[in-house]
Amino acid sequence: MSCWSCKRPREGLFLGFMFLLLLHKIESRFVVEKNSLRVTSPDKIKGTYDSAIGNFGIPQYGGSMAGTVYYPNDNRKGCKEFSDYSISFGRKPGALPTFVLLDRGECYFAWKVWNAQKAGAAAVLVADDVDEALITMDTPKEDDSSASYIENITIPSALIEKSFGETLKKAIDGNDMINVNLDWREAVPHPDDRVEYELWTTSNDECGVKCDMLMGFIKDFKGAAQILEKGGYTQFTPHYITWYCPHAFTTSKQCTSQCINHGRYCAPDPEQDFSRGYEGKDVVLENLRQLCVFRVANEIKRPWVWWDYVTDFQIRCPMKEKKYNKECAHEVIRSLGLDVKKIEKCMGDPSADADNPILKEEQEAQIGKGARGDVTILPTLVVNNHQYRGKLEKGAVTKAICSGFEETTEPAVCLTDDIETNECMDNNGGCWQDKVANITACKDTFRGRVCECPLVNGVQFKGDGYSSCKASGIGRCKINNGGCWHEARDGQTITACVDFDDNCKCPLGFKGDGVKSCEDIDECKEKKACQCPECSCKNTWGSYNCTCSGDLLYIRDHDTCISKKAAEAKSAWTALWVVLIGLAVAAGGAYLVYKYRLRSYMDSEIRAIMAQYMPLDSQSEVPNHVSEDRA
Structure with a gap:
């Protein structure tokens, strides 16, 4: 079954018709392995x-x-x-x-x-x-x-x-x-000490379960594939299936939305709906881009980078997140150190009414040659010109490839379980890194490297892990100034980083984005300070100095100049007033104490005198001690 069969009946009939026309031109042959x-x-x-x-x-x-x-x-x-x-x-x-x-x-x-x-x-x-x-x-x-x-x-x-x-x-x-x-020892030919294999795949990640399995296999098998390729043990080639639109239908809505180069190269609509979402021609263009990534990488003797690009594109530019586009693809290409302009030149003009040399080769390669047979199923793995049968699984595919070596010429990785490598060693895995602080987002795992912003000394970095990671939270300024601008002059270091804010902001006296630069503000030139007539302004790094002519003194809070004698007199009167106010406060306090104590004494004296003539409410009745004689 092909990924292409996951579509609505009307689209399936249309593409089926295109494929039948292709078969009329060239005799089809499916080889049973x-x-x-x-x-x-x-x-x-x-x-x-x-x-x-x-x-x-x-x-x-x-x-x-x-x-x-x-x-x-x-x-x-x-x-x-x-x-x-x-x-x-x-x-x-x-x-x-x-x-x-x-x-x-x-x-x-x-x-x-x-x-x-x-x-x-x-x-x-x-x-x-x-x-x-x-x-x-x-x-x-x-x-x-x-x-x-x-x-x-x-x-x-x-x-x-x-x-x-x-x-x-x-x-x-x-x-x-x-x-x-x-x-199965003869199921794959093994003529020499190098295995040639190819994978027919697609960049479409929304074609159902089959595509999910394919993307999972590419991610899992990447490490093994790159080890075999770097060692010169294998020669790998990726391929992509395309169909063509019959000439009579090239102006139809179906063909214009699913094809490029005037109907010559087509792919099914990912959502099986011509009125929304991505179109088939989007898939054709990305397939073509991936072919060109392989060709450009092969020119610089790094063909294994194709595996990095495909897995990174799958992670960073998925259809379901609406990131399946040219801009996202270019970000991935740059992160892997490839030349975007070369790849775009390789792709050619998709609107031209002419053949695309690369996609034309792909269509011709779909037709079986020798013992291989036609490629009609996605995905299809071909090892030494024989189609692989069975589940696309890392261990099984590794065995199939290793069985393609001539006896006694198998590389060591085929004879042991040691098929892993540290993918972060090459170009930092295409992940973000801070070379100054020696921090990287690349983490090597059994299933391949992942780009994940790190946790360093209790400080969590945040970002996509590919193009950016920023320190966040308390303590972030201690790690390379939180990725913000900083500069030291004359023993003084100024930074745009503050712990309580994850953003970079230029400090007072500077302007800029806070990340790449903060420029000193010339307060004198911009007339932001020292504007009094008698003032003389001199700019400094992050601040300014203002002086006054003659015996005048500059008051920064009021941005003005006053006489030094006036300032001194003002200071003397200020001190005098402070003394006077202090004495007044002390006198007032003493008077209040005197009044309180005097009043208390007078109250006690009056109460004693009155108690001699009449009982007070606060005293008990005085008892009578005179006895009475009785007869």
Whole structure:
């Protein structure tokens, strides 16, 4: 299945029509990739037979696998889960792995293999139900439901001819134990000590599950691909499929929105809607740009930079964020140290009514040559001119490429698991860096480098990690002045950084953006200070000095000059008034204390005198001590 098949019926018919016209011009040929299936017992059917490698799961390229064939009594087409029949194909101690034989029909090939894998099968053989030449078992149209199991198929599978399938079934019915060997060692030619491989891909990241899987593979495989390329072990070439619009339709809305160069090179609309969003010609232009990135990088002996560009473009310029455009692409190109003008020149004029040499080569390359066959499926990996079958997965593809080396010439990376490298060592991975402070946003991981603003001494940098990172928060000014302007003169350092503000602002007495520059303001020239008639102004760095003529004294707060004697007299009177005010305050305080104490004394004296003549409310009645005589 192609990424191009994820579209509405009207668009599918239109593009299908274009492709049929292409096939009318050139005979199409799809090559079925085969591996060897050798029966080792019983003797009566011993021999080597052809089988077609399934286009899903993980074939063991460069290796072989031995097992015992099992043909179930129930669910022989494998369209239901084998657990429903209490069947398990799990390997027992000391026994060979189980190769499950299933019949074709009723459900998808991939669904059969998935059910067998869940029951413990090591591999699956599917017997054809008609007498015909072998075909490639492909995946169904991938949506969210099918992708959930197709992505997780890890066992190999193969289609066998109907007659061979019947031979195996007959032997099993006769209680013969059938041992077979699936062999992929010759599935990829290995003529010399260099492997040539190509990947047919697309820059469209909104074509569904298939494109998500493709983008994930490119990101994961990048490190291994670059190691092999830098060591001279491989020669890689990227390719992109384009279609052409029939001449009668070049002025139609469909062609003008999906094609460039007057209908010569087209791609489907990403949203399958001609009235909104991105258009097919946007995809064609970015595909062309990626081809030119590869060519320009190859000219400077750095062809592996293509992997960096494609992964960075996917991260920084996705369609879903509306960043899939020329401007974003140029930012990525510059970050990788490539010449934007050379790449634009390579792309040519997309509006010209003429062939584009690069895209014309791509269309011609789609047609099969030699043993390869036509490329009609996206994505397609071709190794030594043979199409790879199976899941695009880092380990599986590495095995397939390594199987393409002549024996004993394999590089060390093929013989060990050490396929990792520090991608930050080359051009800092294309990430942001501060060479002065020796800080970088590049982080090397198992799945490749990422550009992520760092945390340094408790200070978090913020930004996209590619073109910018700025220190943020408290303490940011201690790290390279927070990325702000700063300058030192005569032992004095002035900076545009302040901890409580993440922005860079020129300090008082300076003007500028605060990042690249802050220029001294000439307060004298701009008439911002020292404007009194008797004043004489002299500009200084970040400030100014103002002096007055004669015996006058400059008062900065009022921007004026006054007589020094007047200033001295003013100071004397000020001191006198301070003394007088102090004495007045002290006298006032003493008077208040005197009045308070005098009043308290008088109140006590009056109360004592009055108490002699009458009881006061605050005193108890005086008791009578005179006794009375009685008779």
